[in-house]
Amino acid sequence: MRRIFKVLLILLVFITAEEGYAQSKTRIVCVGNSITFGSGLKDRARESYPAQLQTLLGPDFEVMNLGVSGATMLKKGNKPYWKTKEYQQVLSSAPNLVFIKLGTNDSKQINRAEMVSFVADYKDMVHSFQGLASKPKVVLLLPLKAFSETQFGISSAYLKDSLIPMVQKVAYEERLELLDLYSLFGDKESLLADKVHPNAVGDGFIAERLKAYVLQKNKPGKDLSTKIKVPLKRRSFYGYEELDFSFKGRDARIVSPKQVAKGMPWVWRARFFGHEPQADIALLERGFHIVYCDVAELFGNQEAIGIWNDFYRSLQKMGFAKKAVMEGMSRGGVYVYNWAAVNPDKVACVYADNPVLDLKSWPGGKGTGPGSKDSWAIFLKDYGYANDAEAEAFKGSPIDKIGAIVKGKYPMLHVCGDMDEVVPMTENSLPFAEKIKAAGGEIQLIHKPEGKHHPHSLPNPQPIVDFILKATGY
Known part of the structure; x- marks a missing residue:
């Protein structure tokens, strides 16, 4: 009996040590759509931008790819991120930092009638993450530039003229940091074979930008x-x-x-x-x-x-x-x-x-x-x-x-x-x-x-x- 107790004690110490090790890492969660998921890549487990970000940041960080192909920010969109198991995973993951890259699929004609709710739905998602016990920082990512008006039903013009200003409105009113991936791809059409999804090199540009942000040592400014x-x-x-x-x-x-x-x-x-x-x-x-x-x-x-x-x-x-x-x-x-x-x-x-x-x-x-x-x-x-x-x-x-x-x-x-x-x-x-x-x-x-x-x-x-x-x- 005493021997069994010793074994259990050793296992408990080991498990506790493992949990402490995991919690010592900065956990970054990437919320997004097919671009985040890595659709079209030969090896998304290595080539998606969350995977490349993990490689760039190293063992002190844990980067989770919780992208869902086709996902919308809109609660009443044709495929709401809200209704996915990945959304529930975000809520249970105790993140320190959450990158949100949603909106591209919301630009589709099928979702336009619901766009009046886009800003409110976006704010609700932000609040759902900010309210977690881990108190993560939430950072918004502008959609990449699309080089088509019809591919997958996604409109480049609508993204630029209508949707992006809505994301910027959320960032302003919620005092959130915002990274402009749209301009980052302004000259990178060759890296988007289907005019929407980047190849591995394109995902590398996103990963490099996110790495630079994560390692920035800026501080809140004065009013x-x-x-x-x-x-x-x-x-x-x-x-x-x-x-x-x-x-x-x-x-x-x-x-x-x-x-x-x-x-x-x-x-x-x-x-x-x-x-x-x-x-x-x-x-x-x-x-x-x-x-x-x-x-x-x-x-x-x-x-x-x-x-x-x-x-x-x-x-x-x-x-x-x-x-x-x-x-x-x-x-x-x-x-x-x-x-x-x-x-x-x-x-x-x-x-x-x-x-x-x-x-x-x-x-x-x-x-x-x-x-x-x-x-x-x-x-x-x-x-x-x-x-x-x-x-x-x-x-x-x-x-x-x-x-x-x-x-x-x-x-x-x-x-x-x-x-x-x-x-x-x-x-x-x-x-x-x-x-x-x-x-x-x-x-x-x-x-x-x-x-x-x-x-x-x-x-x-x-x-x-x-x-x-x-x-x-x-």
């Missing part, structure tokens, strides 16, 4: 609204909180990440706030703030620089990093470089996109480009010129300030359409880059061979994001 002493409005910027207020009579905005990177890095968008926002969104995911102070239409003159100097000082009082990532689209290029020329020690890097670098090219139209008569008239007024003849002596464009710009020793990236019909590269980025390099500066150009002035940015902003992360040390 910046308490440091803004004027009336403000709150709104959603693609799922993130945007504070809108007035600064010296100018429209100002600050968008905060859900978790802030160490040192409080930030991107200063010069013009066209919210236009082609994919790079901004990707950096918000990584803990960067996005800020904006409208100085249109001053074309980077001394008044504009003075306003921005004051705005910069106000941001420093809020705790922002000393050096900013300057982002200038089109005429925004003039603003960021003219300010950087005066403040070289306050710039971490510059990302410019089809940028105006010679105001005589645009809006002046003094070269091969069409220019803009109305904007040129504003330019003349901003710089105190009575007519074109007086403006011939103008030397206040970025292309005239190479020495001051390279003094900052920060890297520069230009994304340019080789066929830009508004801001010709031959009058702007090409001669500018030559002069920068000749002066010892660091600049690289990403060419879009068939690209025109629009659209700006890249469908998948990863090259831009990688440049900024490297330049800022993240």
Whole structure:
């Protein structure tokens, strides 16, 4: 009898040790549809993105693939995730982190009549996970881009224009982190053989993105609204909180990440706030703030620089990093470089996109480009010129300030359409880059061979994001 008791005691110790070992791991549960499940892969047990994520993270983590092919978020969809055994497994798994990637199948025509309930159903699922004893963090994943309007009944246009804004609404109202897999696949059609499901390489991209998120060491940020002493409005910027207020009579905005990177890095968008926002969104995911102070239409003159100097000082009082990532689209290029020329020690890097670098090219139209008569008239007024003849002596464009710009020793990236019909590269980025390099500066150009002035940015902003992360040390 005593011997049996000893054996039972040993077994109990062993089982307890095993349970303790399992609980010491961070348990990640992947909720989703056929893409999560791994449909179409030769070896889903190894090639699905949850499986690859497990390999990337190693033994300190346990990643569970609870994807269900065809599943919808909608409770009254044609195949609700709510009614699956996998949903019950999530509830009993004691997760530490739950990734939700549902919505693709909800875009099908058969489910459209129920879409009025999508946001409420999504919130209910989030709450069902948050209410578990393990108190898991819940992170939302935007659906991948589909490259078809009919394949499997899934509509790419509906995903982009209708469903994704609903997921972003949930993220904003529930204060949840959100990862943009849609843009990640903006240039990866070749990895989706059936236009919807990624191959093993595509799943690898998802796994790498989730790994980077899991290992991020960001922390909750402070409520910046308490440091803004004027009336403000709150709104959603693609799922993130945007504070809108007035600064010296100018429209100002600050968008905060859900978790802030160490040192409080930030991107200063010069013009066209919210236009082609994919790079901004990707950096918000990584803990960067996005800020904006409208100085249109001053074309980077001394008044504009003075306003921005004051705005910069106000941001420093809020705790922002000393050096900013300057982002200038089109005429925004003039603003960021003219300010950087005066403040070289306050710039971490510059990302410019089809940028105006010679105001005589645009809006002046003094070269091969069409220019803009109305904007040129504003330019003349901003710089105190009575007519074109007086403006011939103008030397206040970025292309005239190479020495001051390279003094900052920060890297520069230009994304340019080789066929830009508004801001010709031959009058702007090409001669500018030559002069920068000749002066010892660091600049690289990403060419879009068939690209025109629009659209700006890249469908998948990863090259831009990688440049900024490297330049800022993240």
